[in-house]
Every structure is written in structure tokens, then in C-alpha cells.
Amino acid sequence: MAGGGGEGEKVKLLGVWDSPFVNRVQIVLNLKGICYEYVEEDLHNKGELLLTSNPVHKKVPVLLHNGKAIPESQVIVQYIDEAWSGTGPSVLPADPLQRATARFWAAFVDDKIGSSWFTILFARKTEEKMEAAARAISAMETFEGAFRDCSVAAGKPFFGGDGIGFVDVVLGSYLGWFLVIETMIGVKLMDAARTPELAAWAERFKMADAVKGVLPEDVDKVLEFLQTFLD
Ligand SMILES: N[C@@H](CCC(=O)N[C@@H](CS)C(=O)NCC(=O)O)C(=O)O
Structure with missing residues (x-):
């Protein structure tokens, strides 16, 4: 596991393989070298974890960081950049x-x-x-x-x-x-x-x-x- 608090940290991504919103989160996790578990969701039969972790929109992606849910792809990307600020390249500029x-x-x-x-x-x-x-x-x-x-x-x-x-x-x-x-x-x-x-x-x-x-x-x-x- 790279950065952001280190050992024992759990990162899980709920996604669908062809979703641009999911893919952008995967790219940023890769860029920063963060290990994560990927869970492919069935959007025809949404899983309990998706429904409870994104009760407002019930959409993927959802990032689960040590059990805390972060929905919405642009929000997730910015969260990753901030939570793992010391790991890999920054996605947002400093200025x-x-x-x-x-x-x-x-x-x-x-x-x-x-x-x-x-x-x-x-x-x-x-x-x-x-x-x-x-x-x-x-x-x-x-x-x-x-x-x-x-x-x-x-x-x-x-x-x-x-x-x-x-x-x-x-x-x-x-x-x-x-x-x-x-x-x-x-x-x-x-x-x-x-x-x-x-x-x-x-x-x-x-x-x-x-x-x-x-x-x-x-x-x-x-x-x-x-x-x-x-x-
Ligand atoms: N604004 C959201 C859009 C996410 C989105 O539309 N996800 C689709 C998959 S591409 C979804 O989960 N759809 C399920 C549904 O609409 O019930 C984001 O940026 O994360």
C-alpha cells in the first residue's frame, strides 16, 4: 500500500468496467501507485454496499477509504489527491x-x-x-x-x-x-x-x-x- 497513512489502509473502488467516471478514478489511483481492491458492480442489480455507500445517487464510482465512502468521480479524484498528497504526482496544481x-x-x-x-x-x-x-x-x-x-x-x-x-x-x-x-x-x-x-x-x-x-x-x-x- 502506498502512502496516505500507510500500512493497513483499505482502499476499495466500486465500479463498472466501461464507465468513464470509474476509469478516471482508476487512472488516478494508478498514477499515484495506490493499491486498491476493485469491485465490479452489477448496475441491473445493485449491491447492498453500493446502495448504502452512495444512497443519494446510487451510482458508481464510489471510493471506500478505510470504510468511509466518497462518491462522485471528480470529488473522488480530488479526495485522492489530497488524502495521498505525499504519494506520487499531484493531480491538481498547487497554485x-x-x-x-x-x-x-x-x-x-x-x-x-x-x-x-x-x-x-x-x-x-x-x-x-x-x-x-x-x-x-x-x-x-x-x-x-x-x-x-x-x-x-x-x-x-x-x-x-x-x-x-x-x-x-x-x-x-x-x-x-x-x-x-x-x-x-x-x-x-x-x-x-x-x-x-x-x-x-x-x-x-x-x-x-x-x-x-x-x-x-x-x-x-x-x-x-x-x-x-x-x-
Ligand atoms: N456524476 C457521476 C456520474 C456517475 C454515473 O453516471 N455512473 C453511472 C455509470 S457510468 C451509474 O452508476 N449509473 C447507475 C444508475 O444511473 O442507476 C460521477 O461523476 O461519478
Whole structure:
């Protein structure tokens, strides 16, 4: 067990393998080198531990740290960064203004891209899916500008600077799904022609050790699993 109070510490993550919200927590645990037990939840038949540890939303991810539950992926990532501040790289910058900027863009990603992702998956009408895809593309273009200003202009490869940070994990956790969406509706949400800096960033992100093996890669398997929530 690495850091954060040391020996005997228990870290458990309740998740679902293809969830971007779960995947971002896994990436941060990997980045910091924290050992944890992973529990795959059945969202069709939620376990007692999930229901009691996240009674408000009843959603994954939930992090259990020495038996105490922390729900909501962005909250969890920030909690990990603070609880294991002496272990591995920091995910949020130290400077308050840079922290605020990172939180702003992380919220932007889930508000604009995450909500479009959800609509593309679950809307019944193709028209609604296509409108959501257009909103995601527009958000991606805005985000390309932010990435240029915050990172590319300073010669940095990631939003977090030299290494993966908060905004990188929040956006990066959707990358596996972009290919799934392309297969579903024929639209590329991240396209090198429209957002070249983000497309290059995505390749760097996927190559990172902490990310390898975490994001879903088998499009058919994801589509098959998704179908169980649509039937
Ligand atoms: N805002 C939440 C979203 C979590 C979420 O939507 N989780 C989904 C899986 S991708 C879930 O548990 N859904 C179960 C349900 O809606 O009942 C977060 O960031 O953690």
C-alpha cells in the first residue's frame, strides 16, 4: 500500500468496467501507485454496499477509504489527491488560480461533453443523438482553444503540464467511448482536422502507463454491454 497513512489502509473502488467516471478514478489511483481492491458492480442489480455507500445517487464510482465512502468521480479524484498528497504526482496544481482553472475546465468537460455522451447513448431519436454530437464537437473546439492557451503555448504536453493532471483524466476517460460513438452514429467527436492539438494529446494520454489497460478498447463488447441498458 502506498502512502496516505500507510500500512493497513483499505482502499476499495466500486465500479463498472466501461464507465468513464470509474476509469478516471482508476487512472488516478494508478498514477499515484495506490493499491486498491476493485469491485465490479452489477448496475441491473445493485449491491447492498453500493446502495448504502452512495444512497443519494446510487451510482458508481464510489471510493471506500478505510470504510468511509466518497462518491462522485471528480470529488473522488480530488479526495485522492489530497488524502495521498505525499504519494506520487499531484493531480491538481498547487497554485490556487491554476487549481480553479483546472476545476473550471473539468466541470466544462462533464457538463458539455459528458452530457452529450449520455444523450448519444440513450436518446431514442437519431436526430437527438446527432444534435448532442454537434454540441460535443462544439465543446471540443472550445476546449482545443483552452488547451492551446494553457498548455501548448507553454510547450507542455498535458493540461496538467509535464504530466497528466485533473483535466486530462476527466476528458481522457471518455476517449474509449469516442470510438464507440463513431461506430454507433458515424460521427468522430475528436477529429485531428478540427482539433489537432487535442487529437495529439489523446495519443499521448492513451500511451501513459497509468492509462494502459483501463479504458475500454473492444467496441463490440462495449456496444453489447450498452444494449443491456437499452432493452
Ligand atoms: N456524476 C457521476 C456520474 C456517475 C454515473 O453516471 N455512473 C453511472 C455509470 S457510468 C451509474 O452508476 N449509473 C447507475 C444508475 O444511473 O442507476 C460521477 O461523476 O461519478
